[in-house]
Structure formats: C-alpha cells, structure tokens
Amino acid sequence: MAQEIERKFLVKDDSYRKMADSSSRIRQGYICSIRGRTVRVRIRDAKGYLTIKGPSNASGTSRYEWEHELPLDEAEELMRLCEPGMIDKTRYLVKVGNHTFEVDEFYGDNEGLVVAEVELKSEDEAFERPDFLGEEVTGQVKYYNSFLMKVPYNRWKNDPEIG
Numbered sequence: 001m002a003q004e005i006e007r008k009f010l011v012k013d014d015s016y017r018k019m020a021d022s023s024s025r026i027r028q029g030y031i032c033s034i035r036g037r038t039v040r041v042r043i044r045d046a047k048g049y050l051t052i053k054g055p056s057n058a059s060g061t062s063r064y065e066w067e068h069e070l071p072l073d074e075a076e077e078l079m080r081l082c083e084p085g086m087i088d089k090t091r092y093l094v095k096v097g098n099h100t101f102e103v104d105e106f107y108g109d110n111e112g113l114v115v116a117e118v119e120l121k122s123e124d125e126a127f128e129r130p131d132f133l134g135e136e137v138t139g140q141v142k143y144y145n146s147f148l149m150k151v152p153y154n155r156w157k158n159d160p161e162i163g
Contacts, residue, residue: 004053004065005123008143011114012134016103019130020092026104029082033146040146041078044091048075060139061123085149097128109152115143 028042036055042048047069054064070078087110092103099118106113115137118127137143142156 002065002067003062005062005120005125006117007061007120007136007138008115008117008140009136009138010134011103011116011132013132014114016092016094016101016116016130016132019094019096019132020103021095021100023090023092026087026089026091027079028087028145029079029085030146030149031078031081031083033083033149035141038146041075041082043072043075043079046072048072048078050075050078056139059123061120083149085152087145087149094130096130099127101130103132106148106153109154110148111154112157113148113153 024045026042026044028040030038030040032039038051038053040049040051040053042051048071049067050070051065051067053066056063086108088107089104089110090107092105094101094103094116099120101116101118103114103116116130116133120127141147142151
C-alpha cells in the first residue's frame with residue numbers, strides 16, 4: 001500500500017510566490033467524498049489523474065493513497081460524474097531545504113484560503129520551516145479538499161463552529 005505522510009499549514013503571506021520553482025492550475029472533483037474514503041478526479045494543466053484515499057490515522061498525518069494518470073479526455077468525462085462542487089486552485093512548488101512544499105491558492109467559493117503541505121518519509125521527520133508558514137492545521141477536516149468542496153471557505157471562514 002502507498003502511504004501518504006504529510007503536514008498541512010495555513011499560509012500567512014505571499015512570499016511563496018517568489019520562491020516557487022513552478023506553478024500549475026488544478027481543477028478537481030469527487031466521485032465519492034465520504035469521510036475516510038475519497039475518489040478524486042483531478043485535471044492538472046493538461047493531464048488527468050484518478051486518486052483514491054483512505055482514512056487518516058489518529059494524528060491526521062498519514063493515510064493510504066493510490067493515484068493513476070489518465071488521458072485528459074477520460075478525466076474530463078469522469079468530471080461529469082462528480083458530486084456537486086469543484087475545487088479550483090493554483091499549486092506552487094516551493095523547495096525549502098530537502099523538502100518541497102505544495103502551496104495551494106484557492107479560487108471561487110474558497111477564495112482567500114491558502115494552505116501549504118509538505119510530504120514526509122515518516123511522521124517525525126524534521127523539516128525546515130519557511131517564513132510563510134502559519135498555523136499548523138494537519139488533521140483538521142475542514143481543510144481537506146473534500147470538505148472544502150461541500151462547505152467552501154467563504155461559508156465558514158468567520159464561523160469557528162464549522163469543522
């Protein structure tokens with residue numbers, strides 16, 4: 001089984017843009033988005049992907065992930081099967097020390113939300129923290145893309161009860 005281990009943070013300024021090695025536009029939808037099991041369709045630039053994710057561990061840092069690249073036309077067809085709601089974002093890749101941070105800047109109903117993730121080899125692996133990192137939100141369900149698709153940021157950003 002492929003295991004994804006990552007930590008997620010809010011981003012406190014836009015300095016990541018100047019530090020980014022590259023960026024790409026991402027649109028994604030969910031064929032299934034029940035808690036603990038998601039099936040995602042993603043179009044990243046001109047490529048498609050189908051991803052299945054399992055439940056997170058207790059700390060929210062680790063979960064099963066399987067991904068397969070698809071032809072763009074197949075990904076576009078699968079997008080029509082997705083649940084209502086769509087994630088639209090730009091992803092910036094920012095190398096800091098031995099790690100690459102993926103910084104997602106959201107659009108549409110999630111406008112104003114910017115999060116950074118770093119993938120790790122183990123849950124306790126040390127990493128250099130760039131200055132743009134803010135509060136850690138690892139394991140907070142309201143920051144999962146599958147939650148943002150159903151309850152967008154603009155509906156809860158001023159409501160601490162959500163999530």
